[in-house]
Amino acid sequence: MPVPTADPTARTFPAGTEPIVRFEKVTKRFGHLTVLDELDFEVAPGEKTAIIGPSGSGKTTILRVLMTLVKPDSGRVTVDGQYLYHRRVGDKLLPANQKHLREVRKNIGMVFQHFNLFPHMKVLRNVTEGPIHVLGVPRKEAEEQATDLLEKVGLGDKHDAFPGQLSGGQKQRVAIARALAMKPKVMLFDEVTSALDPELVGEVLGILRQIAAEGEMSMLIVTHEMGFARDVADRVVFFDAGQVAEEGPPSKIFSEPENERTQAFLKAVLEH
Amino acid sequence: MGFDLLPILLRGMWLTVQLTLVSAGFALIIALLAGIGRLAPWRPVRWLAGIYVEVFRGTSILVQMFWFFFALPLFGITLTPFVAGVAALALNMGAYGAEIVRGAIASVPKGQIEASIALNMPPALRMRRVVLPQAFVLMLPPFGNLIVELLKATALVSLITLPDMTFRGVALQQTTGRTLEIFTWLLVLYFALAYPLTRFVRWVEKRASAFRGA
Ligand SMILES: Nc1ncnc2c1ncn2[C@@H]1O[C@H](COP(=O)(O)OP(=O)(O)O)[C@@H](O)[C@H]1O
Ligand SMILES: [Mg+2]
Numbered sequence: 316m317p318v319p320t321a322d323p324t325a326r327t328f329p330a331g332t333e334p335i336v337r338f339e340k341v342t343k344r345f346g347h348l349t350v351l352d353e354l355d356f357e358v359a360p361g362e363k364t365a366i367i368g369p370s371g372s373g374k375t376t377i378l379r380v381l382m383t384l385v386k387p388d389s390g391r392v393t394v395d396g397q398y399l400y401h402r403r404v405g406d407k408l409l410p411a412n413q414k415h416l417r418e419v420r421k422n423i424g425m426v427f428q429h430f431n432l433f434p435h436m437k438v439l440r441n442v443t444e445g446p447i448h449v450l451g452v453p454r455k456e457a458e459e460q461a462t463d464l465l466e467k468v469g470l471g472d473k474h475d476a477f478p479g480q481l482s483g484g485q486k487q488r489v490a491i492a493r494a495l496a497m498k499p500k501v502m503l504f505d506e507v508t509s510a511l512d513p514e515l516v517g518e519v520l521g522i523l524r525q526i527a528a529e530g531e532m533s534m535l536i537v538t539h540e541m542g543f544a545r546d547v548a549d550r551v552v553f554f555d556a557g558q559v560a561e562e563g564p565p566s567k568i569f570s571e572p573e574n575e576r577t578q579a580f581l582k583a584v585l586e587h
Numbered sequence: 588m589g590f591d592l593l594p595i596l597l598r599g600m601w602l603t604v605q606l607t608l609v610s611a612g613f614a615l616i617i618a619l620l621a622g623i624g625r626l627a628p629w630r631p632v633r634w635l636a637g638i639y640v641e642v643f644r645g646t647s648i649l650v651q652m653f654w655f656f657f658a659l660p661l662f663g664i665t666l667t668p669f670v671a672g673v674a675a676l677a678l679n680m681g682a683y684g685a686e687i688v689r690g691a692i693a694s695v696p697k698g699q700i701e702a703s704i705a706l707n708m709p710p711a712l713r714m715r716r717v718v719l720p721q722a723f724v725l726m727l728p729p730f731g732n733l734i735v736e737l738l739k740a741t742a743l744v745s746l747i748t749l750p751d752m753t754f755r756g757v758a759l760q761q762t763t764g765r766t767l768e769i770f771t772w773l774l775v776l777y778f779a780l781a782y783p784l785t786r787f788v789r790w791v792e793k794r795a796s797a798f799r800g801a
Contacts (some may be wrong), residue, residue, distance in 0.1 A: 384701050413709070420707050431702035435720045445706035448716060497706060 319376070335360045335422075335501055335533050336381065341390030343376055349389065350376045352557030358501070363527050363534045365544035367420050368554035369580055374537040377554075378503040379536070380525060382425045383416055395422050395500060424499035428506045430486040432478040438465065438489050439474040445497045457496075464492040470500040484515030491522055502526075508540060516540070523547065541584055545569050553577045589768035591699050592759060596769075599755030600776055606669070606741045606751060607780075610676035617681030624686025624715070636685065643682035649743050651675040656747040672744035680737045687729045691722035706798060724795045731788030735781050742777075 334357040343351040350373040356363055366374050379385040380392060383399065392399040401408045402415040413418075433441050442461035446452040448523040452460070457484055465471055466487035478486055487507055494502060504523065508516040520543050527534060527547045538544055544565060553561045553576070561574040572578050604653050624636030643651065652675035655666055666674065695718050703713040745754035756773045 334597075382701075382705055384704060385713050417707055417709060423705075425705040427698065427702065427705075431698040433699065433702070433717055435724075444716065448712055449709075473617075494705070556736070563674055 332359055334358055334393075334476070335362075335392075335395055336535070337393040338377075338380075339391040339393070341380065341387045341392060343373075343380060343385065343387045349556055351380070351390075352381065353390065354558055356552070356559055358468060358533050358535060359465065361531050361533055363547055363549045363550045364536065365548035366535065366537045366542060366554055367539070367541070367551060367580070367584075370559075372554050373557045374554055375505055378453050378505050378535060378537060380505060381423060381501070383420055409512070420515070421497075422500045423503065424494040424497050424501070425503040426487070426490050426494050426507050428510050429508075430478070430483075430490045432486055432490055432493070434478050436477075437474065438470065438476050438478065441478065441489055442493045442496050445493065450497070461492070464495055465489070467525075468492045469518070470579045474563070482515060483511045487519045488522055491519075496528070499532065501535065504534065504536045504538070506537050506539065521541070539584065541569065541581070553580065555580070589765060589772065591773060592763075592765070592769060594774060595755050595759060596772055599750055599752035602743050602750060603738070603752040604780065606672060606676065606744060606749075607734070607738045610673050610680065610741070611737055612683055613673065613677035614680035614733075614737065615730070617677060618684025618688050621681060621685035622692065625685065626692060627691050628710075640682045640685045643679050644686075646680040648675060648740060649746065650677055652743055652747055667775060668744065668747050668749045671747055672749055676740060676744075680733055680740075680789065683736075684733055687726050687733065688722070691725040691729075692718055692727060695721045714771070722758060723790070727788065727792040727795060731785065731792070734783055734788070737780055739777065740786065771793070 336356075338356040339356050339513060340353045340355060341351050342349065342353055352580050354373075354377070356377070366377065368374055370388055376385060376497040380387050381394070381399070386400065396412070397419050399416075399419050400411050402411050403409075432484055433444065434526065436444060439458065439461055443454070443457040446457040446460065447454055462471070462474070465474065470485060470488055470492070473481065473485065473489070478489065481489065487510075491507075507523070508519050509555055511519065520540060523534075523536070523543070526532070534547075536544070536548065544548070546565075550562060551565045553568060553572070553574065555576050561568065561572060561577045568577065569581065572581060621636045621639055625640065626633050627633055627636070652672060655674050656668060656671035659666060659671075698720065699717055700713060703717045706740060708716070742753040744751050745757060748754075748759075752773065756769050760769045763769070
């Protein structure tokens with residue numbers, strides 16, 4: 316059970332559980348711009364965390380650091396008990412090599428704002444690609460799994476379509492199936508509905524709600540859909556200027572935010 | 588119309604076709620190796636590939652051919668005219684092809700690489716399954732042009748004693764003096780080879796890009 320603490324910005328973290336993701340003093344700069352500023356941040360196993368905040372505040376960068384798409388300048392990132400960017404050799408910490416990255420990265424999956432499906436592969440291949448060629452799952456088994464996943468995202472009839480023949484909402488649902496097929500412990504969603512026409516947003520959010528309800532997988536969801544965040548998230552993190560400005564259960568963040576910047580942000584978003 | 592000239596010219600044409608196909612095959616392999624080499628994570632490989640490309644693009648193909656045929660024997664390596672011709676054609680076109688390969692790989696959207704990292708693909712698999720198949724479609728049009736260039740450049744082998752179409756034409760012209768007919772036939776015959784080639788490349792390109800628009 317979550318243990319509430321006195322500090323309003325502190326995590327309500329299940330006692331005795333190791334976090335699945337931990338950022339310790341992680342800093343990332345692009346030129347003179349400090350995007351992550353000694354960020355401390357944790358995610359519990361199975362937790363659904365919504366990350367909200369103004370555009371340009373570094374939300375995407377957090378996910379990209381976790382996915383090893385952007386290397387932080389300093390600090391430590393831990394995933395499931397292992398350092399992501401460092402490896403232990405004896406009592407020394409060395410920079411991660413390709414082998415180490417691949418070992419730790421298998422815990423993480425990501426769904427992108429712009430889908431990034433493989434355009435030269437049919438839908439079914441997009442979903443079986445990782446399991447077959449990365450995890451070594453036998454083709455037949457991978458195809459059965461992909462069939463189930465496509466069924467689940469409502470695209471059971473699209474196996475043989477190329478991504479170019481699908482709508483944005485359908486593409487994003489394939490991308491979700493593709494990421495799920497790798498069975499990650501942590502899944503990252505970067506504004507997965509912002510590139511969609513408004514009438515297609517619902518179908519994708521519906522799938523996410525369903526996945527969230529299923530359980531074990533931790534989800535880190537960057538989103539501007541406040542209603543969705545309120546329903547799905549165990550915890551909402553308001554992110555501003557490279558740091559966590561405020562966090563807590565959705566009921567608290569959305570109803571009685573304490574931080575001025577959270578208040579201002581929510582006011583702006585909800586009036587919009 | 589000089590149809591009587593045709594049998595001899597056609598014999599040369601067959602050699603021209605062989606030279607084109609064999610050189611194109613090697614050029615393609617060299618282009619892929621050097622093009623990928625220029626993007627390799629290892630500096631010595633990038634460096635070697637870069638030197639190769641710059642040297643072969645930066646010097647005359649005819650001089651390269653002469654060098655393989657006339658200069659190499661001075662080092663004790665004697666190539667047959669066919670081998671020397673293929674070597675020069677393939678290495679020269681391979682250098683241009685390498686730039687095509689490099690450009691095509693570089694223009695595969697970054698999101699594709701990010702998606703394959705998110706699937707935890709190792710770099711070689713990323714290249715083979717995600718980047719190259721997409722880059723390949725982008726390479727086809729410039730490669731088509733390159734092969735047509737290659738076809739036309741095969742005429743140079745006539746200068747290292749290979750009896751290709753041009754060689755036969757020049758020989759015929761010297762013996763018969765029917766200059767206008769012979770050289771007009773040569774133009775027609777080169778075009779007859781190049782045009783279907785262009786059409787074929789366009790057809791392949793269309794088929795290969797059927798998935799585009801994603
Ligand atoms: N590769 C990059 N190079 C330079 N600046 C970048 C890069 N990626 C992000 N930024 C900058 O970092 C800031 C934070 O970006 P981002 O994490 O995408 O914010 P958010 O997702 O919250 O909108 C922005 O100002 C953005 O322009
Ligand atoms: Mg963003």
